[in-house]
Amino acid sequence: MASSIRVGLALIFLINAVTLGSNPDKEPLQCQTPPSIMLHSDFGAWRMNKLAEQIIADGYITMTYRQVRELWDQGSCAPDNALLVSIDDLSGAWLRSTFVDMIDAFLEHELVLTLGIVSVTPDVSTQDPEIWDYFKQIDKQGIEIASHSTHHFCPTWLSQEELEVEFYDSHDLICEYLGRCPETLILPFGNGWDDPNVIETASHRFKTIVSIVAPLYYSGEPLLMKRMPPPGEIGELKTFLNKHFLPPNNLQIGVNEVNHRKIWKNNKRHSNGEICIE
Ligand SMILES: [Zn+2]
Secondary structure (H helix, E strand, C coil): CHHHHHHHHHHHHHHHHHHHHCCCCCCCCCEECCCEEEECHHHHHHHHHHHHHHHHHCCCEEECHHHHHHHHHCCCCCCCCEEEEEEEEEECCCCCHHHHHHHHHHHHCCCCCEEEEECCCCCCCCCCHHHHHHHHHHHHCCCEEEECCCCCCCHHHCCHHHHHHHHHHHHHHHHHHHCCCCCEEECHHHCCCCCHHHHHHHCCCCCEEECCCCCCEECCCCEEECCECCCCCHHHHHHHHHHHHCCCCHHHHHHHHHHHHHHHHHHCECCCCCECCC
16 A cells, blocks of 8 residues: 555655756745645545546546645645545544545555544534544554644634634644644635635644635645535546646636635635535
């Protein structure tokens, strides 16, 4: 299992070195966001298996947000065939078997992904050491454990004090139970990506902020990353991702970003159908 992941990392390192060589003046980087998919437990293990097979058939290399960030820190963008997959709404207090089956489907295909952990759920708040042992085990296998906030509240509705509870406490809980601090925050509902205070507060604990609606490129501190729900037909994966992540030119990036901001402001709804109810 680990050997293929190592091959992928070696390839990434090679591409990284080439990119560094082409950027000797160390100008500020602006990278195109790799195709990125957001999943929840309803996606299920059967489709996760199909997705893994399609990812391999399409020639993608899966990466975690932490790996993309490590490349960024070295002055490189993610390779052209990188693909980011994340699963949201896991917990260290309870764990659906579907989540484990979905993660297994990727590991069995030697693929990696990122998990968004919510610290406290309404019905169960006590952390389960056995679940954290499982998270430690898959962390060692290349799966990234990211924060998905403390309570999954809409960040833009919170006071500064409440926002710090959501971001700082969830960060510290993962540090404590995983023994390794998270570097990535997945925003609940993708909410707050265009709110300077939300991003500023998050940047005190996290290097990468993952949303849903966001620009098609990443640059600066922290990195801000766009995602999409999965395609309806797994066989359409590459066509779907090319449509949503490959802008035809830089001008188009700007137009798309403005349109997305307008939609977000008007509806408070993200493309997965979840709403921050006001
Ligand atoms: Zn969520």
